[in-house]
Amino acid sequence: MDPLSAALKIAGSGLGAQSERLRIVSENLANAQSTGDTPGAEPYRRKTISFAAELDRATGGSTVEIAAIGNDQSAFPLEFQPGNQAADANGYVKMPNVNVLIEMADMNEANRSYEANLQVIKQARDLISMTIDLMRSQS
Amino acid sequence: MDPVNLFDLAAQQARWLSVRQTTIAGNVANANTPGYRANDVEPFEQVLDRTRVAMTATQAGHLGGGATDANYAVRQQEPDTAVLPSENTVALESELIKAGEVRRSFELNTAIVKAFHRMVMLSSKA
Amino acid sequence: MIGTISPLGPQALSKPTSIVPEAAQAATGGVASSFAAALADAATQTAATLRQAEQMSIAGMQGHADTREVVDAVMTAEQSLQAAIAIRDKIVTAYLEVSRMGI
Numbered sequence: 001m002d003p004l005s006a007a008l009k010i011a012g013s014g015l016g017a018q019s020e021r022l023r024i025v026s027e028n029l030a031n032a033q034s035t036g037d038t039p040g041a042e043p044y045r046r047k048t049i050s051f052a053a054e055l056d057r058a059t060g061g062s063t064v065e066i067a068a069i070g071n072d073q074s075a076f077p078l079e080f081q082p083g084n085q086a087a088d089a090n091g092y093v094k095m096p097n098v099n100v101l102i103e104m105a106d107m108n109e110a111n112r113s114y115e116a117n118l119q120v121i122k123q124a125r126d127l128i129s130m131t132i133d134l135m136r137s138q139s
Numbered sequence: 140m141d142p143v144n145l146f147d148l149a150a151q152q153a154r155w156l157s158v159r160q161t162t163i164a165g166n167v168a169n170a171n172t173p174g175y176r177a178n179d180v181e182p183f184e185q186v187l188d189r190t191r192v193a194m195t196a197t198q199a200g201h202l203g204g205g206a207t208d209a210n211y212a213v214r215q216q217e218p219d220t221a222v223l224p225s226e227n228t229v230a231l232e233s234e235l236i237k238a239g240e241v242r243r244s245f246e247l248n249t250a251i252v253k254a255f256h257r258m259v260m261l262s263s264k265a
Numbered sequence: 266m267i268g269t270i271s272p273l274g275p276q277a278l279s280k281p282t283s284i285v286p287e288a289a290q291a292a293t294g295g296v297a298s299s300f301a302a303a304l305a306d307a308a309t310q311t312a313a314t315l316r317q318a319e320q321m322s323i324a325g326m327q328g329h330a331d332t333r334e335v336v337d338a339v340m341t342a343e344q345s346l347q348a349a350i351a352i353r354d355k356i357v358t359a360y361l362e363v364s365r366m367g368i
Contacts, residue, residue, distance in 0.1 A: 003157035007164040014168030021171075051172040053165075060158075060213075061165040064172055113170050116231050120164045123238055127160060130249045131153070134256070145319050152326050184327065247332060251322045254339045258315075258346050 006059035013063035014117035046072035318342035
């Protein structure tokens with residue numbers, strides 16, 4: 001495959017991976033306070049995403065793929081909310097194991113990577129245009 | 140230095156720059172992949188030396204055969220900053236700087252080719 | 266006289282010549298004795314600037330030369346080539362006109 005088109009394909013895979021990551025982060029943030037319905041029920045469990053590099057024979061480069069979307073198995077923090085419908089006998093509610101600060105930092109990094117991939121796409125597209133422009137005659 | 144055809148050299152450099160762009164794209168796409176090591180192509184001077192040696196080895200008077208099926212070695216870079224716990228060595232800033240270099244060289248390359256092409260066409264006109 | 270101004274084709278650009286820019290300078294420094302000598306000087310200088318532009322471009326692509334130097338060399342070559350071609354066209358037209366004149 002033409003190297004510049006390969007660059008477009010690779011950067012496109014990066015865009016896809018980062019937007020999936022942003023989706024997971026926003027799902028975590030939206031559910032940061034989602035407790036269960038009944039006493040002692042499990043709240044929302046944080047989701048995680050991991051990437052893997054895929055050596056593409058056709059392009060000769062490495063695209064990025066989503067290896068897995070998993071669940072964060074860390075323990076649920078307990079909060080004292082006796083009025084909550086999910087409060088157990090002692091008045092403690094299991095809260096989702098989502099740390100808003102960590103999610104925000106993850107979102108920033110995902111945005112940054114997304115922008116970088118976008119820049120690569122723009123540049124590859126410009127280089128292709130420049131090459132085709134060689135044929136264009138002036139005067 | 141041996142006399143070299145300008146258009147052949149430009150074509151070879153354009154291909155090298157495109158392969159470098161692809162490598163940069165791979166690094167940027169895998170900036171968050173655990174265990175991924177940043178890659179870069181071998182320098183252009185090395186490529187020229189290699190093809191020159193190959194050309195003199197086959198036939199002394201033969202020129203211009205290096206541009207077609209050159210395969211550029213893509214090697215893992217030495218990480219110059221601290222390696223993260225995730226073993227990922229991609230630094231987005233240096234990748235974008237490299238992309239800027241690629242762009243500048245590519246623009247010069249196409250501009251040179253366009254100018255010399257214009258001159259050849261001009262002098263061939265009746 | 267016409268023979269010295271030959272069309273500059275792709276062969277001239279890729280074949281190495283032994284023209285040295287300094288020699289061309291020395292040639293054009295002195296007063297041209299005749300019109301033919303002046304035209305020969307112009308042709309030599311054009312070939313020299315073209316050679317210089319080609320060398321600068323090769324150096325630029327290998328990273329040994331400044332971008333501005335390469336651009337300047339190529340533009341100078343283009344200018345002198347344009348002038349040489351204009352002169353050549355005028356000469357050809359003049360020759361044809363002279364050849365059409367009645368004896």
